[in-house]
Amino acid sequence: MAGAMPRRLRPPEQPITLEVDGHTIHAQDGEPVAVALVAADETLTARSIKYHRPRGPSCFSGACSNCLMRVDGVPNVATCQVPARQGMRVERQNAFPDAKLDVLQATDWVFPKWFNHHTFLAGVPLAEDLLLKIARKLAGLGLLPDRAAPPLPVATVTREPIVIVGAGAAGLAAARCFEAARAPYLVLEKGSAAGGRLLTAAEDGLPPVFDCPPAKLALDSTVVGLFADDGVPYLVVKHGEQLRVIVFDQLLLANGGHPPFAVFENNDLPGIYAARAVSGLLRRHRVLVGDVVACVGDLSEARALASLLTGAGAKAVAVGQTPLKAHGFSRVEALTVRDGPRTAKVDCDAVALCGPPSPAFELGRAAGGKVSWEPKSQLFVLEADAAGRTAASNVWAAGELRGAMSAAAAAEQGLVAAESILAARRSAP
Amino acid sequence: MTKALLCPCEDVTVTEVDHCIAQGYRDIESIKRFTGFGTGMCQGKQCMNAVARHLASSAQPPKPEALLAFTPRPPFVPTEMRQWASLDVSQLAPGGGVPPALGFTEAALKPVAPVKPKAKVVIIGGGIMGLALAWNLTQRGETDVVVLEKGYLCAGASGRNGGGVRMQWGTPSLIHLARRSIDLMERFARDMKINVWLRRGGYLFLAKSDAIVQRLERSAALHNQHGVPTQLLTADGAQEHVPDLSLTGVKAAAWNPKDGVIFPWAFLWGYAQACQKVGVAVETFTKVVGFELGQGRITKVLTDRGEIACDQVVLAAGAWSPSVASLCGVDLPNEPHRHEICSTEPLKPFLGPLVSVLDSGLYFSQSMRGEIVGGMGDPKEPAGMNLGSTSRFLARYSRALLELSPRLGQVKILRQWAGPYDVTPDNSPILGRTKGLSNLLHLHGFVGHGFMMAPAVAERMAAWMATGQSDELFERFELSRFAEGRLEREDMIIG
Numbered sequence: 001m002a003g004a005m006p007r008r009l010r011p012p013e014q015p016i017t018l019e020v021d022g023h024t025i026h027a028q029d030g031e032p033v034a035v036a037l038v039a040a041d042e043t044l045t046a047r048s049i050k051y052h053r054p055r056g057p058s059c060f061s062g063a064c065s066n067c068l069m070r071v072d073g074v075p076n077v078a079t080c081q082v083p084a085r086q087g088m089r090v091e092r093q094n095a096f097p098d099a100k101l102d103v104l105q106a107t108d109w110v111f112p113k114w115f116n117h118h119t120f121l122a123g124v125p126l127a128e129d130l131l132l133k134i135a136r137k138l139a140g141l142g143l144l145p146d147r148a149a150p151p152l153p154v155a156t157v158t159r160e161p162i163v164i165v166g167a168g169a170a171g172l173a174a175a176r177c178f179e180a181a182r183a184p185y186l187v188l189e190k191g192s193a194a195g196g197r198l199l200t201a202a203e204d205g206l207p208p209v210f211d212c213p214p215a216k217l218a219l220d221s222t223v224v225g226l227f228a229d230d231g232v233p234y235l236v237v238k239h240g241e242q243l244r245v246i247v248f249d250q251l252l253l254a255n256g257g258h259p260p261f262a263v264f265e266n267n268d269l270p271g272i273y274a275a276r277a278v279s280g281l282l283r284r285h286r287v288l289v290g291d292v293v294a295c296v297g298d299l300s301e302a303r304a305l306a307s308l309l310t311g312a313g314a315k316a317v318a319v320g321q322t323p324l325k326a327h328g329f330s331r332v333e334a335l336t337v338r339d340g341p342r343t344a345k346v347d348c349d350a351v352a353l354c355g356p357p358s359p360a361f362e363l364g365r366a367a368g369g370k371v372s373w374e375p376k377s378q379l380f381v382l383e384a385d386a387a388g389r390t391a392a393s394n395v396w397a398a399g400e401l402r403g404a405m406s407a408a409a410a411a412e413q414g415l416v417a418a419e420s421i422l423a424a425r426r427s428a429p
Numbered sequence: 430m431t432k433a434l435l436c437p438c439e440d441v442t443v444t445e446v447d448h449c450i451a452q453g454y455r456d457i458e459s460i461k462r463f464t465g466f467g468t469g470m471c472q473g474k475q476c477m478n479a480v481a482r483h484l485a486s487s488a489q490p491p492k493p494e495a496l497l498a499f500t501p502r503p504p505f506v507p508t509e510m511r512q513w514a515s516l517d518v519s520q521l522a523p524g525g526g527v528p529p530a531l532g533f534t535e536a537a538l539k540p541v542a543p544v545k546p547k548a549k550v551v552i553i554g555g556g557i558m559g560l561a562l563a564w565n566l567t568q569r570g571e572t573d574v575v576v577l578e579k580g581y582l583c584a585g586a587s588g589r590n591g592g593g594v595r596m597q598w599g600t601p602s603l604i605h606l607a608r609r610s611i612d613l614m615e616r617f618a619r620d621m622k623i624n625v626w627l628r629r630g631g632y633l634f635l636a637k638s639d640a641i642v643q644r645l646e647r648s649a650a651l652h653n654q655h656g657v658p659t660q661l662l663t664a665d666g667a668q669e670h671v672p673d674l675s676l677t678g679v680k681a682a683a684w685n686p687k688d689g690v691i692f693p694w695a696f697l698w699g700y701a702q703a704c705q706k707v708g709v710a711v712e713t714f715t716k717v718v719g720f721e722l723g724q725g726r727i728t729k730v731l732t733d734r735g736e737i738a739c740d741q742v743v744l745a746a747g748a749w750s751p752s753v754a755s756l757c758g759v760d761l762p763n764e765p766h767r768h769e770i771c772s773t774e775p776l777k778p779f780l781g782p783l784v785s786v787l788d789s790g791l792y793f794s795q796s797m798r799g800e801i802v803g804g805m806g807d808p809k810e811p812a813g814m815n816l817g818s819t820s821r822f823l824a825r826y827s828r829a830l831l832e833l834s835p836r837l838g839q840v841k842i843l844r845q846w847a848g849p850y851d852v853t854p855d856n857s858p859i860l861g862r863t864k865g866l867s868n869l870l871h872l873h874g875f876v877g878h879g880f881m882m883a884p885a886v887a888e889r890m891a892a893w894m895a896t897g898q899s900d901e902l903f904e905r906f907e908l909s910r911f912a913e914g915r916l917e918r919e920d921m922i923i924g
Binding site: 068119121122125131132137149154223226236241243263265358360361367372374375378379 | 432434439442448463469471474476483493498501503505507514517520522523524525526528619620622624628673776779797799818837838
């Protein structure tokens with residue numbers, strides 16, 4: 001049933017072509033490569049590391065391995081994070097003879113439940129030597145890069161009084177507060193535009209995107225680490241292909257979470273997406289992931305997504321139900337769901353997983369913040385007090401990093417944290 | 430085939446995690462190590478919450494406060510080595526590190542039941558030294574043994590090393606121990622029924638200065654005398670073993686094809702499981718808090734889960750040994766030194782040997798999973814227990830590695846961590862008795878190479894303890910040598 005409708009709802013304004021395993025596909029200049037692949041209905045992008053199971057783009061957040069491909073001779077590139085450029089060479093990896101029909105998928109059948117790498121052939125003379133040789137041959141994902149890349153210029157070191165990580169609902173609300181107070185600040189946003197879920201989510205009641213002055217907003221700026229080599233914390237930020245070091249006085253973490261992930265049978269089939277990937281593809285890129293989309297998980301989000309999809313001409317099924325098993329050979333074709341006491345198998349060509357993201361607590365933990373398990377939401381969250389202060393000195397947190405919440409609630413937390421930062425700056429000697 | 434994945438990056442299924450929990454590895458750090466979940470390209474972003482949820486809904490769910498996320502390892506996004514190499518090292522001070530405190534001794538994970546009140550032998554430290562000794566004691570009929578480990582299995586240096594195993598040492602004692610260890614490692618899977626993935630890709634030591642060339646010449650002669658087939662090579666000769674590396678500036682190399690790389694964690698699980706089968710108590714998340722002394726002996730080991738009366742105590746706590754020894758008034762000369770290490774994204778095999786540049790302390794190899802795993806010592810690193818990670822290390826390591834392998838420039842670092850070298854004044858271990866405290870035995874001070882020595886040392890020590898026959902090893906390396914000025918200097922230390 002796949003491909004009955006065009007995936008791209010409007011033609012590219014700046015059309016380019018990419019080469020995918022030697023085939024040409026059309027794309028919009030600058031959109032993520034994985035968006036172009038989904039738009040071209042090329043949803044099988046990778047083979048998994050052990051069982052060579054088919055994989056396709058799913059999180060659109062750089063938080064999974066399903067869209068890793070070799071791009072212009074560089075292995076394991078997250079294609080959902082890389083802008084498409086004319087003539088780009090994109091290749092699938094880790095397959096023989098090719099990813100669409102990979103004979104190494106036999107391992108998936110030889111080990112139907114799992115492969116016990118600890119005990120398989122352990123200590124069996126000769127067989128263990130053979131296992132070692134085979135395992136070595138099959139290991140790894142991509143091949144070494146084609147060539148030595150030129151060295152990069154020395155990373156700059158700058159000092160910014162207030163740094164906000166993430167230009168989503170919480171981060172932008174804080175930025176607006178700092179702007180009004182004429183406080184010096186810089187927002188670091190990993191995406192190519194400010195807004196976060198304000199641009200991608202299907203959620204009702206999204207606040208408007210604050211138009212942050214360009215001088216205060218660093219786009220394409222991913223914080224890759226928070227370090228404290230000499231005891232004073234600083235951020236290491238990847239801006240395009242360069243690194244920069246930013247020392248801060250106060251840090252507001254508003255970097256949200258990683259897309260939700262649900263565990264059910266064949267939950268790794270191509271065509272299964274995080275809900276915000278589905279709504280984001282539609283809202284930002286006018287790309288529809290399927291004709292019939294199962295919107296499973298959190299009911300209110302599923303309803304909002306269903307209405308967005310229906311408005312674009314797609315059909316939403318299994319809205320708010322619980323996924324039990326995905327069906328399909330190399331992409332999802334149907335989904336068994338539980339709806340109250342009943343189970344049902346519904347045909348679909350895409351699945352959207354609705355639910356709260358997993359808080360991205362890595363930076364907060366590196367700074368010395370406390371991460372704890374919240375039984376109610378079943379999430380690890382970064383702890384903060386009512387004013388947004390974390391256990392780490394000079395580090396505040398706001399938004400989905402602290403748990404599941406609406407964009408409006410995240411914006412409120414961003415504002416409260418910003419006021420607390422301003423108060424701290426006023427009382428500083 | 431139908432599978433439900435908990436960690437798609439590493440293809441870890443629900444069945445596999447359930448098996449892991451059934452084996453007794455129930456905390457998230459242990460599940461990560463036993464199944465490999467969270468060690469793939471997403472670095473835990475997709476799977477960590479899913480595994481925690483799975484645990485929370487299991488038959489015996491942990492208390493919420495005992496559900497602890499594994500420590501996220503920088504960088505938090507896979508980041509190219511040429512990018513790390515662009516940091517200005519002169520601006521990055523040694524010391525420091527993140528996260529500020531490592532939490533592998535969380536009280537929430539401590540078992541509720543008390544430890545057994547009495548045992549013949551108490552071994553402090555559940556790293557490879559302690560566990561290998563416990564297993565060797567059981568082979569000599571002694572099973573009344575308790576092993577105390579303050580964290581999870583693999584929390585200490587045994588779980589933090591690069592897995593290199595080599596015979597190329599600078600003193601006959603260590604050469605012989607290493608040879609025996611590697612023989613035992615080769616048999617380990619047969620004895621313990623757990624794969625250790627020993628890959629004999631050789632060790633290639635590179636020298637860039639005349640002084641280091643001379644050191645390699647000296648040690649190669651010693652190796653050959655003691656049956657180790659080390660060859661001295663020219664740069665061209667070395668190139669044949671590493672065709673993808675650029676050996677500009679290399680003057681000579683030492684090569685032993687029989688050295689290799691192994692998967693360290695399997696030894697801890699293998700020894701621990703074999704010990705538990707015959708009744709040895711391996712107590713994880715259990716901390717020694719003091720000792721009871723009487724008549725020049727230790728009478729009881731005090732833990733945070735109760736006291737254990739015992740005949741003998743073996744201190745095998747690696748770099749933590751000095752702090753434990755101080756609890757019974759014994760002053761050890763060891764000092765912990767942090768050594769950082771990192772791992773890249775998995776690549777298809779291209780590098781056979783473990784390569785080390787003795788001049789800089791750089792070493793790296795390709796693991797069975799395809800990652801480039803390596804580290805580099807930092808001469809400016811201050812002494813002290815610090816397991817934090819630094820950007821200085823990533824910058825220094827990337828610069829040094831890219832000199833040898835420019836094609837790794839766009840290969841991404843996935844995670845970094847640190848382990849403590851247990852450094853002694855002469856770089857040799859501390860073994861045997863304690864003057865003035867007759868039943869405290871030492872098994873530590875291996876200066877970052879204890880992992881590869883452990884199987885052989887533990888075998889000798891168990892024989893020595895069980896038979897009472899003298900063994901020169903336990904006299905030569907006695908603690909008293911420092912006071913008596915009998916040092917045993919070892920100079921083939923890397924990292």
